[in-house]
Amino acid sequence: GQSLEQPSEVTAVEGAIVQINCTYQTSGFYGLSWYQQHDGGAPTFLSYNALDGLEETGRFSSFLSRSDSYGYLLLQELQMKDSASYFCAVRDNSGGYQKVTFGTGTKLQVIP
Amino acid sequence: DTAVSQTPKYLVTQMGNDKSIKCEQNLGHDTMYWYKQDSKKFLKIMFSYNNKELIINETVPNRFSPKSPDKAHLNLHINSLELGDSAVYFCASSQVEGLMIEKLFFGSGTQLSVL
Numbered sequence: 001g002q003s004l005e006q007p008s009e010v011t012a013v014e015g016a017i018v019q020i021n022c023t024y025q026t027s028g029f030y031g032l033s034w035y036q037q038h039d040g041g042a043p044t045f046l047s048y049n050a051l052d053g054l055e056e057t058g059r060f061s062s063f064l065s066r067s068d069s070y071g072y073l074l075l076q077e078l079q080m081k082d083s084a085s086y087f088c089a090v091r092d093n094s095g096g097y098q099k100v101t102f103g104t105g106t107k108l109q110v111i112p
Numbered sequence: 113d114t115a116v117s118q119t120p121k122y123l124v125t126q127m128g129n130d131k132s133i134k135c136e137q138n139l140g141h142d143t144m145y146w147y148k149q150d151s152k153k154f155l156k157i158m159f160s161y162n163n164k165e166l167i168i169n170e171t172v173p174n175r176f177s178p179k180s181p182d183k184a185h186l187n188l189h190i191n192s193l194e195l196g197d198s199a200v201y202f203c204a205s206s207q208v209e210g211l212m213i214e215k216l217f218f219g220s221g222t223q224l225s226v227l
Contacts (some may be wrong), residue, residue, distance in 0.1 A: 031213065042202060042218040043155065049215065085153055091214050099168055100206070100216055102147075104154040 002026045004103035006087075010077055011109045017047030020073045020106045030091040030098070031049050031072075032064050032071045037105070038084045046073070046086075083110045114138050118203045118219035126227055133138030133188045134144055142207060143167075145216070146178060149200040159184055171195045177213040193226045200224070 004024045012018040022032065031050035035043040047055055049064035049071060061074040075082055088103045118135040119220060126129055134149040145168075159178045160168035166178070175191045186203060204217040 018157075028180070033214070035216070037153075042220050043217045044218070048213045049216065084218075087155065089216075097160075097167055098214075099157055099160060100145075100214060103159065105153045 002089060002092070002101060004088055004101065006106045008070055008104065009107045009109070011111060012112055014078055014080060014112050015075050015079050017074065018108065020086050020108070021067070024069050024073045024088070024090050026045045026090050026092045026094050028093035029066065029080060030093070033089045033091065034062055034073045035087045035089060036084050037087065043087060060067060078110050079112050116203060116205055116217050116219040118222055120222060121136055121220060122223050124225045124227065126183055127193055127195060129193050130189070130191045133192060135186050135219055138206040139205055141205040142183055143205060144180065145204045145206070146186065146188050147166070147202045147204060150203060181188060195226050198224055198226045
């Protein structure tokens with residue numbers, strides 16, 4: 001079967017660094033992506049990893065280890081506006097067709 | 113200049129009614145989706161269309177019928193609404209680039225409440 005696991009909630013202090021982990025089980029894996037969703041808003045794309053290693057985009061970085069079926073999103077210099085839900089998502093062809101499947105989401109609360 | 117737009121934003125209706133949600137994208141993407149997000153924020157794929165052709169139907173009850181008149185539009189019609197259909201429905205579009213990177217662009221969502 002297919003599954004993605006990430007922590008349900010994380011709390012971190014403004015200015016600090018936080019890491020949100022994601023482990024997945026799937027077949028026909030293409031890549032891991034991350035999305036941010038503020039309350040009442042739509043998910044927005046943050047990053048994508050197809051190959052092992054770290055991808056950096058400003059304050060956000062994402063890491064993938066295909067051999068460990070594991071990835072993480074790293075948020076640096078946390079700001080209050082980073083309080084949101086963060087979803088990892090795998091792109092695979094399980095079931096015989098390509099699709100993007102989302103994890104259950106991690107609610108990040110940034111506190112002063 | 114909205115990339116993916118869906119209407120209505122809010123939909124409140126009685127059990128048993130039939131309702132539709134419309135979605136349009138102006139990004140020129142080939143693939144469009146419907147996702148359902150429940151009260152626990154779980155985002156579940158419902159349907160995917162590629163160039164007007166149904167690609168994915170994730171065991172959604174046949175009360176839900178998607179229609180894609182052209183690749184820029186994907187509408188969702190729901191018959192005989194049930195309480196359990198209450199959720200936020202998101203339309204999305206995507207294009208695969210480079211290293212099989214697929215970015216989903218989501219509409220603002222339709223909050224459906226069935227009373």
